[in-house]
Amino acid sequence: MSFTYANARLFVTKKNLPRTKGYTQADFESMEWQEVDGMVSVPDHGTSLSYENQPIINRKVSSKYEGEADAGSGTLTVAHYESDPGQIMLRSHAKSGLMYGVAIEFNNKRSATTTGTVRYNTGMIGGPTTPGGERSAFVNDIYNMEFTDQEQIEVTPVDGIAPTNSEAPTIIGAANVGSELSINLGKWSSVTPAVTYSYQWQADGADIADATSETYTIDAADTGAVITCEVTATNAFGDLTEVTAATPAVS
The missing domain is CATH 4.10.410 (Factor Xa Inhibitor)
Incomplete structure (x- = not known):
């Protein structure tokens, strides 16, 4: 056609x-x-x-x-x-x-x-x-x-599905107050190139307010906590969230 x-x-x-x-x-x-x-x-x-x-x-x-x-x-x-x-x-x-x-x-x-x-x-x-x-x-x-x-x-056109993940995202950076952490996305797959990624950084599993960018600078309030990040991949057919492994406790 x-x-x-x-x-x-x-x-x-x-x-x-x-x-x-x-x-x-x-x-x-x-x-x-x-x-x-x-x-x-x-x-x-x-x-x-x-x-x-x-x-x-x-x-x-x-x-x-x-x-x-x-x-x-x-x-x-x-x-x-x-x-x-x-x-x-x-x-x-x-x-x-x-x-x-x-x-x-x-x-x-x-x-x-x-x-x-x-x-x-x-x-x-x-x-x-x-x-x-x-x-x-x-x-x-x-x-x-x-x-x-x-x-x-x-x-050619195929049935749409949400993104899949075969390699979990990971955190890059030292777990020290003042350090900037970033995300290695890992490996995702999507039937359409129109994919967006969103981020939610967490301390001891609780969402950190306004920490939704690709990077996060560790705050003094995070001392003693472990840091993780939820990474969500979204396309026109759905989304999938993967959570990184935790950092060591922040010092």
């Missing part, structure tokens, strides 16, 4: 990816993604094969043989949003020269309980350039996307 780009969503991975392997659907579904808002047009994407000519001395027409595949390239155009986390991340990625994951999720759900088609690629991001315009023209940013090292993986 055909579908359009209307209400499609684009995501990039928060971390760069090594070039040392081909990534599977399961690999992509366990990555941490950031949605890019303000999308005006989607980049060309998809893997194409090249063919090599082999002249044959006693034939008028050469033979062709399969050559290397081209992962493709295209341009992403977004309306310039200074404070959008996804665009802030794009601008940072574009300066790095490193490879990232790119996911496009289409709005072709079969029902409210299924995903849309998701296409995964890996590539380098360049730009942005900003076209000129007249007085009333909107300011857009254009990013080059050079897909590389990976054939596109397309996942």
